[in-house]
Amino acid sequence: MEFHFLGTGAGIPSKGRNVSSLALRFMTNREGDVWLFDCGESTQHQILHTNLKLWQISKIFITHMHGDHLYGLPGVLGSRSFQGAENPLTVYGPKGIHEFVTAALETSRTYLKYPLEIVEYEDGYVENDDGYQIEVSLLEHVIPSFGIRVTEPSQPGRLLVEKLKEFDVPPGPVYKKLKDGKTVTLEDGRSLNGADFLGEEQLGRVITVCGDTRPSEKTAKLARNADLLIHEATFAEGMEDQAIDYYHSTTIQAAEIAKNANVKRLILNHISSRYHDQSDELLESAVRVFANTELAHDLDIFHLTKRKGT
Incomplete structure (x- = not known):
């Protein structure tokens, strides 16, 4: 699996960070399939700086209906069609995503050449796609905001x-x-x-991607024993009260969630523009709580390899 961070900022774009968008590319089993998590303004422009293609995207998950997480969606949908994509695409999101997409396409008279399905999910939504289990859980934000847990099917070991x-x-x-x-x-x-x-079985990986949220047991439950947790860190250490008041998290709080949920790896994103030159300090504070923590910047690519077991 490859994780392409297209936008890692919070609220509004800055010179160093665009707003939220993350692309997951499957390197095996799904033949380069791409799933997009959130689609903030200029997502399609960020994609131009990668080796990703719009036609590769088969699923788009919108965690919540704030603009910094979905204003780039109409552009991605339209450009995907303009570039000749004909393979189906499914957009997932909270209540209102269907109305938003339909209104944007109809008022702009954008015709899509590919089949588009829109799924409005609620807390507890579960879907199985070719062995991949998708679980959705409501988190804690000022509007309904969701986390998505993806569990990959295990694969038999190689033939000896x-x-x-x-x-x-x-x-x-x-x-x-x-x-x-x-x-x-x-x-x-x-x-x-x-x-x-047969060699050792290749255990299916588990990833959890969270939308905006303040720290919650719901997040810890969704991330339990995950190989990778991607969590927002809007605020720095020492801003815990403000984070709670504004329904966001600090670096420390995200690290505590990762530790309590027994995840193997944590990547922080959704960083406020006020910390444009403090990435090292933000990361250091989280690492003190949870050692295997990384902090994402725009266009960073992280890899998650398969793990082996019996």
Whole structure:
């Protein structure tokens, strides 16, 4: 998985940070499929600075209806069509997303060449797409704001070809059956169990992406044992009271959520423009609480590799 941070700022764009947008690109299993989380102003322009293409986007999740998270959506939808995309796209979001998208397309007379589905989700929404489970949970913000948890299906381990050679099993269709974990009978009468010739299972990764929120047990529950948590950090250490009042989080509070939820890795984003030259200080404060913390900047790319297990 690749995570392309297209916009990492809070509220309004600044010279250093655009407003919220994150692209998740699947490097295996989904053939370069891209899911977009939020779509703030100028998202399509930020994409021009990457190797991503609009036609690759198959899902767009809008965490909440504040402008810094969705004003770029009409442009992305229109340009995706202008560039010739014909593959389907699904837009997910809170109540109101259907009205927003429909009004923008109709009043601008934008015709889409591809099928567009709009899903308005509520707290507890669950969807399964080709083995990928998507769970949505309501967080705590001034308007309904959601977090999304994506669980990847586990994959069988690689076929141990060298071990098969040791058993004098020649390459052929039997390899595919063994790879699928089936038991096969060879021409010489030997019976082989595919499970005996597979490496460690590749466990499905779990990621949680949060919209704007103040710290909440709901967030910790959604992120529980995740491989990666992406969480807002609008305010710096020492601004905890203001964060609570304005329904946002500080770097410290986000790190505490990650620690309490037993996640493996935390990436902070949604940084206020007031901290344009304080990235190091923001990160240092979070690392004191949760060591495996990183802070995203616009156009940063983070990778999440598969983990192995039994």
